[in-house]
Amino acid sequence: MSDTTSAKEPARKVVAETQPRHSFMSVIRWLWPIAIILGFMGAWQGVVLLFDLEEWRLPAPSAIGTELYASRALFLRHTWVTLEEVVVGFALALGSGVLLAALIAYSRTFQRAVYPFVIVSQTIPIIVIAPLLLIWVGYGLAPKVIVVALIAFFPIVVNTADGLKSMDPDMLNMMRTFGASRWQIFVKLQVPTSLPLFFSGTKIAVTFSVIGAVIGEWIGASAGLGYLTRLSVPLFLTARSFGAVAILAFMGVSLFGLVALLERYSLSWYYTEKRQRALGES
DSSP, rough: HHOOOOOOOOHHHHHHHHHHHHHHHHHHHHHHHHHHHHHHHHHHHHHHHHHHTTTTEEEEEEEEHHHHHHHHHHHHHHHHHHHHHHHHHHHHHHHHHHHHHHHHHHHHHHHHHHHHHHTTTSOOOOHHHHHHHHHHHSSSSHHHHHHHHHHHHHHHHHHHHHTTTOOOHHHHHHHHHTTTHHHHIIIIEEEEEEEEHHHHHHHHHHHHHHHHHHHHHHSSSSSSHHHHHHHHHTTOOHHHHHHHHHHHHHHHHHHHHHHHHHHHHHHHHHHOOOOOOHHHHH
């Protein structure tokens, strides 16, 4: 008993010593991006003041902030429209993408028949398809949702399908030895193995969804942040256009961060194992 306790003491000491350092490095990792952003904003403000640039040509960050506050009700109304398009379109892409990836990984025949069409769908510029959607489904929410789904669909399908096919062959042979069925192998081995790649594709897709919503609004819309930028530029309301772009950027980063947090929560075992492996190698 005493030998076991004494063996654990060095490990506890190492963990206790590394915790303050880990916390300090976490703070540094957050401070660097903040410092870079603040430095960029300060340089931008300085250039505008130094060269006395007109606001309609290049507004200063302070002017953009003033516009965001002064027109907050307008921005809020258009933000909700764009966010609805992003969420509904992304949900459609997520559901159909995961289902198609599962069928591709489950059936080699289905993969040979369908996978080429998935690739071809990304070779057609979405800017060409978007106007046709106005003819086929009309104005409103539907064409924007379809554009978002088409853009977000591909990374979900490809990453999830690759993840489902990246199972450990030793684990596969062991499960077959114990008489596991094809469905049991899929659920208990392929699905857990695919989660890291699934979340990678999802983070890409949710960011692309914001771009898809803006493209759909540029083609034809009466509301949304993309529509607001298209309307503001010809009127030389450049600060308002920059404000809409800032909200779109914040929306994309926030959605990416939300998926990343869900990934951390769902795959805590994966990151714990990865961290232990890194500490072991060092």
